[in-house]
Structures are given as structure tokens and as C-alpha cells.
Amino acid sequence: MRQLIRHIYLSSVGWFSKISPGVHIMNSHYLDGPQDEAMDRFYNLLRKLRSDMEFVNFQDAVEMVSKNNFGNGKYLSFSFDDGYRDNYTSVWPVLRQFNVNACVFVNPGFIDIKQHNQVNFFAEKHHTKKVRKPMTWEMIRQLASAGFKIGDHSYNHIDLGILEPAKYPLEILMSKQRIEREIGEPCEYFAWPYGKLHNISQPAIDYLLENYEYIFSSDNSNAYFSYNNERIINRRHFEASWPIHHVKYFLSFRKTTK
Ligand SMILES: [Zn+2]
Numbered sequence: 001m002r003q004l005i006r007h008i009y010l011s012s013v014g015w016f017s018k019i020s021p022g023v024h025i026m027n028s029h030y031l032d033g034p035q036d037e038a039m040d041r042f043y044n045l046l047r048k049l050r051s052d053m054e055f056v057n058f059q060d061a062v063e064m065v066s067k068n069n070f071g072n073g074k075y076l077s078f079s080f081d082d083g084y085r086d087n088y089t090s091v092w093p094v095l096r097q098f099n100v101n102a103c104v105f106v107n108p109g110f111i112d113i114k115q116h117n118q119v120n121f122f123a124e125k126h127h128t129k130k131v132r133k134p135m136t137w138e139m140i141r142q143l144a145s146a147g148f149k150i151g152d153h154s155y156n157h158i159d160l161g162i163l164e165p166a167k168y169p170l171e172i173l174m175s176k177q178r179i180e181r182e183i184g185e186p187c188e189y190f191a192w193p194y195g196k197l198h199n200i201s202q203p204a205i206d207y208l209l210e211n212y213e214y215i216f217s218s219d220n221s222n223a224y225f226s227y228n229n230e231r232i233i234n235r236r237h238f239e240a241s242w243p244i245h246h247v248k249y250f251l252s253f254r255k256t257t258k
Pocket of ligand 1: 081082153157193194
């Protein structure tokens with residue numbers, strides 16, 4: 001019932017919403033539903049959004065946000081967390097048609113564990129009830145060669161709000177090194193798992209700032225930055241399968257630089 005009320009509310013306010021100027025960085029996970037339908041729906045969403053916005057590569061969006069250099073335009077860039085296989089099979093082919101990349105934030109522990117355990121990786125962490133497979137390293141390498149950015153999402157999708165600092169090298173540094181070894185280029189971006197401000201701590205932020213160029217939340221998204229730091233950038237969570245009026249509603253909030 002609450003879901004239905006939310007749907008009706010967002011559909012009606014979204015109908016009148018105007019996308020606000022600024023750089024919007026989308027944070028999604030996967031395209032839901034049967035592959036052909038999901039790709040069509042994502043393509044149609046992007047086609048509608050592009051009539052009002054310019055799509056920019058992830059690294060360019062980061063640069064524009066961090067340098068506060070975007071004038072009055074409306075920009076959208078893309079990121080997908082957890083490294084699900086459909087990022088390769090479905091998201092990439094659609095984004096390619098719009099000539100834009102995404103950053104995929106991956107968990108090496110999800111990719112590396114044996115296949116029969118992979119299916120439960122996120123089910124066990126209550127991240128999703130559905131069983132979903134990860135990309136392989138080969139798929140991730142292909143995305144990187146095609147110009148996608150590969151970001152770190154911690155080794156085992158761990159909650160950094162409660163992780164003890166003694167485990168940071170294992171969950172953070174080892175994860176970065178594993179990704180760099182596989183893709184053969186520096187891994188400069190980290191998105192913390194679960195993404196809310198309570199899923200990170202000050203010691204974790206300090207450690208991340210030492211090891212990455214930029215850090216990403218999926219919270220507080222009406223402000224560009226969190227913790228008053230221009231290297232901690234907030235993304236807007238919406239899934240690629242959401243109706244256009246819901247997405248427009250969320251993109252209608254003007255972002256602040258504080
Ligand atoms: Zn995640």
C-alpha cells in the first residue's frame with residue numbers, strides 16, 4: 001500500500017517537475033526484468049531524458065562538479081554499483097547508443113568467490129532478494145577498454161560505518177590493488193557500500209581520501225558534496241527501471257554546493 005501511494009505521488013508531482021540545471025550523477029544497480037524489455041525500457045528512459053539534458057562521461061561529470069564548472073546546463077552521468085553481469089550484457093549496449101560511459105563500482109570478493117557461493121553473496125547481505133551474478137574480470141576488462149571507468153566498492157561489500165580500522169587494508173587497499181591488477185590502470189574512485197551517511201565513519205573517510213581521488217555516496221544528493229569536502233561527491237539514487245516521471249521528480253531538486 002505504501003508503495004502504491006509513493007507511486008501515485010511521484011507520478012503526479014513528477015508530471016509537473018522540471019529537471020533542474022546542474023550535474024546529476026545517477027547511481028543505479030541493474031536493469032530489472034527480462035533482458036529485452038529491460039533494455040528497451042532503459043533506452044526509452046534515456047531517450048526522453050536526453051531531450052532535456054546532456055549526457056556526460058563519468059570522469060567529466062566528476063571534473064565539472066569538483067571544479068564547479070558547468071554554467072546553467074543540465075547534465076547527467078551514470079554509475080552502477082555491485083558489478084552485476086547485466087551491466088555488461090544490457091547496460092553497456094544501451095549506453096553505447098548514446099555515446100556515453102558509466103562508472104561501475106565492483107566488489108572483487110563477489111567476482112572471486114566460487115560460483116555456487118556467488119549467487120548468495122548479495123542475498124545474504126540483504127542487498128537484494130533476487131539472485132544475481134557478477135561480471136567476470138574479462139567482462140570488466142572489456143568495459144575498461146571501451147572507456148568505462150572501474151571503481152572500487154570494497155572487497156566484500158562491507159559496511160564502513162562499523163568496520164574496525166584494522167581491517168581497512170584488507171577491505172579497501174587490497175580491493176583497489178586487485179582491481180588495478182586486473183584492468184591494468186589506476187582505480188581512482190571509491191563508492192562506499194550501502195551509500196548512506198551512516199554507512200561511513202571519519203577514520204574510513206580519512207583512509208579513503210589517502211588512497212583514492214574521489215569518494216562517492218548515494219545520500220544527501222541535493223548537495224554536491226558531503227563532509228564539506230570537494231572530493232566526497234553525492235550521487236542520486238534511482239534505478240534504470242523507474243518510470244520517467246519519478247526520475248524527473250528526483251532530478252528536479254536544485255543542487256547546492258555546500
Ligand atoms: Zn552496493
